[in-house]
Amino acid sequence: MFLLKETSRNAYNNDRRDAVFAKNYWQHLKLRLPHPDTIDDVMRILSTDEIEVLKFELVSSLIKQKLLRKFRFLGKFYFVAVDATGTHTFDHKHCEHCLTKTSKKGITTWFHYVFEAKLVTSAGHAISLASEFIENIPGRDFEKQDCDQKAFVRLAVKIKKHFPRLPVCILADGLYPNNTVFVICRQYGWQFIITLKDGCLKTFHTEVELLKATVQQREVWRRDKTYNIKCDYNFLNDIEYGGHYYSWLSCKETKTRHTDGVVEIQTFVYITNVKQVLNNVVETADGGRLRWNIENEGFNIQKNRDYELEHKFSQVSYQALQNYYQLLQIAHMINQFVERSADVAILLGQHSGQTIKALWKDLIVYLKSIPYTQEQLMTFLSS
Ligand SMILES: [Zn+2]
Numbered sequence: 001m002f003l004l005k006e007t008s009r010n011a012y013n014n015d016r017r018d019a020v021f022a023k024n025y026w027q028h029l030k031l032r033l034p035h036p037d038t039i040d041d042v043m044r045i046l047s048t049d050e051i052e053v054l055k056f057e058l059v060s061s062l063i064k065q066k067l068l069r070k071f072r073f074l075g076k077f078y079f080v081a082v083d084a085t086g087t088h089t090f091d092h093k094h095c096e097h098c099l100t101k102t103s104k105k106g107i108t109t110w111f112h113y114v115f116e117a118k119l120v121t122s123a124g125h126a127i128s129l130a131s132e133f134i135e136n137i138p139g140r141d142f143e144k145q146d147c148d149q150k151a152f153v154r155l156a157v158k159i160k161k162h163f164p165r166l167p168v169c170i171l172a173d174g175l176y177p178n179n180t181v182f183v184i185c186r187q188y189g190w191q192f193i194i195t196l197k198d199g200c201l202k203t204f205h206t207e208v209e210l211l212k213a214t215v216q217q218r219e220v221w222r223r224d225k226t227y228n229i230k231c232d233y234n235f236l237n238d239i240e241y242g243g244h245y246y247s248w249l250s251c252k253e254t255k256t257r258h259t260d261g262v263v264e265i266q267t268f269v270y271i272t273n274v275k276q277v278l279n280n281v282v283e284t285a286d287g288g289r290l291r292w293n294i295e296n297e298g299f300n301i302q303k304n305r306d307y308e309l310e311h312k313f314s315q316v317s318y319q320a321l322q323n324y325y326q327l328l329q330i331a332h333m334i335n336q337f338v339e340r341s342a343d344v345a346i347l348l349g350q351h352s353g354q355t356i357k358a359l360w361k362d363l364i365v366y367l368k369s370i371p372y373t374q375e376q377l378m379t380f381l382s383s
Helices: 009-016 019-029 036-045 048-064 148-162 179-188 202-214 281-289 292-305 318-339 342-350 356-367 374-382
Strands: 078-090 099-102 108-120 126-134 168-172 191-195 216-223 227-241 244-257 263-272
Touching: 009 019, 009 036, 019 356, 036 318, 048 126, 048 148, 048 318, 078 126, 078 148, 078 292, 078 318, 108 148, 108 292, 108 318, 126 148, 126 292, 126 318, 148 179, 168 179, 168 281, 179 191, 179 244, 191 281, 202 227, 202 244, 216 281, 227 281, 244 281, 263 281, 292 318, 342 356, 342 374
Parallel strands: 078 168, 168 191
Antiparallel strands: 078 108, 099 108, 108 126, 191 263, 216 227, 227 244, 244 263
């Protein structure tokens, strides 16, 4: 269902009932297509750990196969972006674990939230490493609902348990520069590059301001199809916060548009435990910006483009919702490699307007038309 980017159990069932589709599926995978109600029965009783353990094994195998090796930070650390996102919203209390909020107008909504850690790369991968649902504990006051910081701790424990020797560099946005995160990273031997917003970590900021006259600087020019880009990097080391020392870096990006000379300026500021030198400041700041992948290549694609993450694949069971969520993560992981494969690159290159989405639709059309071989399929998709 998720590999073929079916948007609901119903869409899957319509294809499943198509005799040619079922025959092609059998011919290719040697599997019969189960009824969606049967799948749902399993999803409702399967422990939520089971599918995630499968996900851990798949990610471990990607790492062992060295597929993500060339994207490592400083030749060693895998970038792991962390962030939370809403998964499902209801106008009624859906289950005991629903979080809830009431708007100023007095309208209450119930919802589910997940805290994700995704392996991100400069090639645009966003691969789910571990997921932790943020949930209301039954009987606890709504005021004391589970929160991102507590979920970060649980997620970190989970990553360390399943990937004990993975060299990790955590990327996070301006909500996360705090002692909870710093202490965990220190305990686990992880690096971090975290967005620093104005007003956050006041004593750290004060010290940065005092030392600004002593910053070290580096300037880099880049050029892409649309802009000439000047990047001014500044950094400081050994800034004390809470009894430990961290580095501060900023990148001021000045983009000048080729066509009309319009100038855009943006500044990105980070706190990191990676000691900054002229040779790593560019890689560190570029790494910090890969955090966006968890939103753009992760949440946005899963919600708005291809996977209907927010669709209620199960109406009543929270356990099933979590299991479908994990299956979706695995399908998205597999598809990210398929979409970057040589075969798909050739198909995309054949028509200027060809999109991944259209290709996947064609694939279903073809599966429903005639029994195929691999060669016939490639010919069909490229025609
Ligand atoms: Zn619920």
